[in-house]
Amino acid sequence: MFRGKPLLKYGLAAGIAGGTLLSLHGNQYQLDSIGIVRLSRAAFTVFQIGVIYKKDLYGKHLDKSSKEYSELKSICHTRSAQKLLQLCCTNKGVYIKVGQHIAALDYLLPSEYVDTMKVLHCRAPTNKIEDVYKVIKEDVKKDPFEIFDTIEPEPIGTASLAQVHKATLKDGSVVAVKVQHPYVQGNAKVDMKTMEYLVKLMSIVFPEFKFQWLIDESKKNIPQELNFAQEGRNAEKMAKMFENIDWLHIPRVRWDLTTPRVLTMDFVEGGQVNDLKYIQENYIDPREVCDKIGKLYSRMIFLHGFVHSDPHPGNILVKRNKKGQCDIILLDHGLYATLKENFRVEYANLWLSILNRDRTAMRSHSKNLGIEGNAYGLFTCMIAGRTWDSIQRGIDREQFSKSEKKFMKQAFTGILPQVSEILQNVDPQMLLILKTNDLVRSIEHTLRAGTGMGSFCVMSQCCVKSVYNQKYTNSQTKIEKIKVSLAEFWALLKIRVYYMFLSFRQISFFS
Template sequence: MFISSKMRTIIKYSLIGGALGSTALSLQRNQYEWDSIGIVRLSRAAITVFKCGVIYKRDLYGKGFDKKSKEYKELKSVCHKRCAEKLLDLCCANRGVYIKVGQHIAALDYLLPSEYVQTMKVLHSNAPTTDIKDIYKVIKEDLKKDPFEIFESIEPEPLGTASLAQVHKCKLKDGTVLAVKVQHPYVQGNSRIDMKTMEYLVKIMSWIFPEFKFQWLVDESKKNIPQELNFAQEGKNAEKIAEMFKNVEWLKIPAVRWDLSTPRVLTMDFLEGGQVNDLKYIKEHDIDPYEISSKLGKLYSEMIFIHGFVHSDPHPGNILVKKNPKGACDIILLDHGLYATLKDEFRINYANLWLSILDRDRKGMRQFSGNLGISGDIYGLFACMVTGRTWDTIVKGIDKESFSKGEKDFVQQHFTGLLPQISTVLENVNRQMLLILKTNDLMRGIEHTLRTSARMGAFKVMSQCCVHSIYRERYRKCQSKVGKLKITLAEIWALLKIRLYYTFLNLSLFIRN
């Protein structure tokens, strides 16, 4: 009655076609575990989509409210919440890739309805765990030995559980304490089928709701998840970033034990610390939240604008903090499975975009947004998505206007009303930008938790990194010695202006307060 015949037909044939095609393969790959085979997982997903469709069609669109009315907005929020909870249940039941996509949704703080984002955030710290016996089984299959021939002990309770794996503290026979990351047993077998299923479901939703354009999310997941499932690649990423920042004393990257690692098992040094969002731990250990925020800002600015190699999953479970013997704060960076490798052209355009935003240069914003794939007047929305701030704040100067909870709530409410336009941005923007948007939102979430969002130091460091990035590229392309000298002097002058500007700004705030 409430669901159109078109919708029933789409779901029916998608379910039948996908299920028959995947069942035999899924059974074999998952060692005949019926709960993990394609038809069961596809059925769960299709039923969830059907139920969500019913909720929106019957309980929201079927009520006949004016879309601008208060009643409609309140009812839409209720429907979002109900559907988000059903989606969370689906992610927890199917696990693996579904958890990873759910975590991605939780990271899009300013791009999706807050009901979905807040509901999915539980997946960052409370993903479903795998029984320790299955963990032993994976270790034995991959390391070709019984786990206790290698390890003196393995703590049965995981240190952390993620979408694709979980980490256990362990001890070797010689007493060395390590951390072993073990992939959930059936993730590899299910990943391709799950991605195909999600692609079907996204197409179904886009047919039912034309404003629903999230093929970009499927495309990104299809590209990124195979990388994250290869722990050998994760180990290489960890070593690469450790080498890049080898002169940064406060950054700690766990060293990889290659003799005890495979594509499904990654053994590393065990490093202790508190999660970056654990305010109780930070207070008890007398760690300055502004120091944490400043160091993270410096680290990620250099990754993005200088090196073009960016750790792209900085949710709180992957960043630990610890006070070192000198009284300063160390940053411990974990989970190196997902990195964005930025091309020079993209990196320079993005640096120029940020400088134009900080300078309130609308012409520059339009130009460099265009270079990143966003043309026309929609560049203003893109600037808001990049910064997580309102257009009014950008025009006034984001380094002058402190970021309040009121503005955060306004941004979320305003952005969710622009879903079709946001979908257009995400469909058209340079693909490298998608991981950067996710990274930006996760970093903003950490700053919001630490209550350090108003700091100007982050903008100063970012401005300096943008200038370094732009002038180094010009220097690299310049052929003449005179030209290189001019570029060097221009860079020095640009950095001096930044230093003077922020000194003056700090002085003005000090006098005002």
């Protein structure tokens, strides 16, 4: 029994498998013997997780406010997360992608799950080189060695949906070839349908949590990420959008060797953004790295509304340029959030209210993004990744400390139902933004740099430009447009003066 709801012992796994089979049949999804094994494996894993909580936590009838209950719950979370990790590594493909999504949800899910699943960002499964050759031959319609002079058998990177190999073309050009795992396309629809049923089952175990948003996002995003031709188009759009930024590099797509399952791009050297040893050995300033990433994402979100939404460390490289400064190399352009103008402006206004410590505006703009009542306080904490006290004191005035990070993890663990409610109700466009924010903050934490004054200044400027651009577009007369332009100029001037003052005060303090 889970929270008073009876479940038959082994009928649980069989029932969900049977229900999924009927649904898949009704939707004309292809389900072979391998699919049935994967489905049954997933159902049995959820059954095992349910037993862990039923037997070792709920069955103890402990006081939920007691230290013993808290410690036991943490143990159950860890054991269950390990079961889930094992399932992701065994079933691969979409399961690893969803596991990576879970790993990005700092403060939104129990830390035991987040920390356990983080290994999936760097330890995805690898296919044999023969499987890689097969996919290339099927999609490009040529034998790989008609195309490549050499192709390294060991991948230089592996991910949930593909792996990347360094290769040399017949003309001597060095390229990176991203090849989709051969089993992914065939299993994706079945896997997503299975996961949808598993989430419904988990809602029986945890009736106060709402995880449907995670499945809805995955169902929407996975087809995008499976189309490598679309990824190539995203890369070219991003390169065109930021062509005036000399420190940002996006490898050029080789369209003659690109298909929906094969993506070929120029090979670019660099170290992973979280590789502290590489950064130190190459005399790269971690603060410069974080500052540039912060500026880049502010422009993406608030000005362009086209946001690279998978900035985990494997997808961002850094290198020292000839000027002795840091270049950023952005990889994996499969997942982008395209933000509608009204959402982008509301989000910009919300950030301005956070930076201005304006509680009335925070409540108003949170409501416009789908968050009603006093939940706006928790929502703004999720957006900023800071405590309410820090927001009230000014997040641009003090750095994010280890003690604050520890406090947030502990605090959010105790209010997961409320967090889950927010994720269920917020504008769906916000879900990828939250994930992106957490991944960027994770990079800052790894580099021990934090968000600098330069990043806050640029973000504030981008927010103001976003808000006033809409006002300018909606202006009916030349006089109105002039007034809006002057108001924008004044707002931007105040921001520059304010952050110059903060920087001067900070320099004076440390002098």
